[in-house]
Amino acid sequence: MDLGERINPITKLQIKEIELRNGERISLKIPRTVYPPREDSFLLKEILENLESGGKAMEIGCGSGILSIILAKNGWFLESCDINPYAIAAAKKNSESASIHERINFREGGLGDEGFAIPQNTKLIFWNLPYLNPPSSDEPRLEWIEEASMSDLGDKGWGHQLADFLEINQENLEPDLLIILLQRKYPISPSTTNYWIELGWSHRIIKSIWIYDEKIEIVAYWKPGQGTSILFLEECQSTMEEVKKLPNIGWQRVSANNQIEGRGRRDSIWISDKKDLTGTWNIRKSILKSIKPGIIQIIVGTRIAGLLEEYCKWPNDICDKNGKKIAGILIEMDNQDECLRIGVGINHARKNIPGVETQGWSEKMPGTTKMNLLKKVDAALSTLFEEHKLLPSNLLSDKIEIESWRGISKLLSRGYSLKISNEKTRVVGINDYGQLITICRGNEVIIEDLNNLNWLF
Structure with a gap:
């Protein structure tokens, strides 16, 4: 397809040169209606240039093609799409100029189109999401092609649409598939991280910047376990003991429908019934080089308290605003084991325990099932501790300590x-x-x- 720049002013070209980290320069020819590389593009460029080759990737909304070209230069094979036909024509020419066109298949289309699919064996999907709020009926609009590349949807953003699509087609996806999205944090965008959290996805904020009055984030999403499922037991003495039997490979965890002899701090008894959530996660001890067990206990409590919309009480409890205990966190480790164990117990409803006032998650979240809550807890712990081969660890001790203190302070701020x-x-x-x-x-x-x-x- 000819870009038509000589006969159509809408496709008037601009020339832009991009320098890669190895010093190579890529020259891009970009029609006026095609989204050119900007600050947000360069933020994604920085992340993608550091990704080791992982096989096949997909870019949604490829624009000029620069990000696909960069990834192809790193050894990836790509399927790249855009709804703008001028973008596809430009991206093809730009990849040919960069002598990398054999690694990229550019095609017209996008999420929501009939026949849209994720190619088999795809290990990575990335998208510079359109993040501007859609204009209201009385506001001026761009031409439709430009509007589509820059503005999010109204009620349910493009990020949410992608999450829904992946959930529906989960059986056809690679278990370790990684999604990298550039999205807007502030002002709040129609595409939010919370939506992915509700669906049980782990996430990690790779980088964020302010561009004028907007905060832009690059967020990575993956499914906890990357193909390793939670071990479900109908009944056991203690999930703390059962998890010791699992291999020290990958993201290992166990949950029991009925735990007979659960335990709390100092070998106290954790009383639970079949409606309660009980589980234990294996975490590599190498984490202790960065974070002490006491902080691990608090940050886990803080994250789970956030899921329950409740409070973290030092050192290892989660309670409601009146101090009634809802959940407990326990950290255990043995000298001979490669892993430490994080035990989590969450009450479904209040219990009659002498000397202890209790409450359950069903009081505030009556529509949340035990399975749905377990998926969210699993994703919250995976977000903190699970390793993904395409992601660097960003578990920085100072940030974790600050978040842990904020979690505890939330209860103290109520005057306790x-x-x-x-x-x-x-x-x-x-x-x-x-x-x-x-x-x-x-x-x-x-x-x-x-x-x-x-x-x-």
């Missing part, structure tokens, strides 16, 4: 406080061991455990 040995104490922070830093009678006191400690609700 501590008494230690009958002395009222003010909590001012946590250290990198996950211990509480408090002020009592003007002196700093480090709290390591629950001995002589009472929460005042």
Whole structure:
């Protein structure tokens, strides 16, 4: 297809040169209606240039073709699409100029078109999502081709549409498929990360920048386990013991419908029934080089408390606004094992336990089944700890400690406080061991455990 630049002013070309990290320069010819490389494109370029070759990839909304060309230069084979016919024509010519056209199949079309499909054996899908809010009826509009490349959908964004498509076609996807999306965080876009979380996807924010008054993020999504499923048991003594039997390969976890002898801190008994959620996850001990067990316990509690829309209470409980216990987190490890174990127990409903006021997730989330909640918990832990071969680990200790402190502070901000040995104490922070830093009678006191400690609700 001829770009028609000599006879049609809509396709008037601009020439843009892009330098790759190895110093090679790519010259692009871009018609006016085709989205050119901009700040958001260069953000994606930085990420894609560092991806090792993983086989087959797909780009949705390829525009000038520059991102597909970059990935092809890294050894990938690509299927790349765009609804703009001028974009496809330009991308083909640009790939030919870059001498990489044999690795890329450009085709007209996009998500939502009849016949749209993810090619077999695809390991990576990436998309610079249109993230501008669609114009209202009384606002000026771009031409439809330009509008489609820049504006998101109204009620349900393109990111949500993609998530739905992948859910429907999950059986045809590679288990370790990675999705990389560039999306807008602020102002809130019609395409949100929360939608993927609700569907049980793990996610990792790879990078974010502010472009004027907009915060743009690159977010990676994958399915927890990457093909390794949760081991479900109808009944067991303790999921903590059962998970020890699983291989030390990949993302291993076990959940029981009925746990007979669950345990809490200091070998206390965790009382549960068949409606409760109980499970244990194996986590590689190498994580301890960055994060101490006490912080791991708090960050897990913080993330799960967020799922339940409740509060993380130091050191390992999740409670409602009145201090009633909903869930508990337990970290265990043995010297001879390669993994530490994270045990999670969440009440479905309140229980009659002497000396302990309890509540369950069904009080605030009556429509959430145990299976749906388990998928969300699994994704939350996978987001923190699971490794994906295409992703660098970004589990930075300082960020995790800040988030952990914020999680604990949420409860403290309601006016709750501590008494230690009958002395009222003010909590001012946590250290990198996950211990509480408090002020009592003007002196700093480090709290390591629950001995002589009472929460005042």
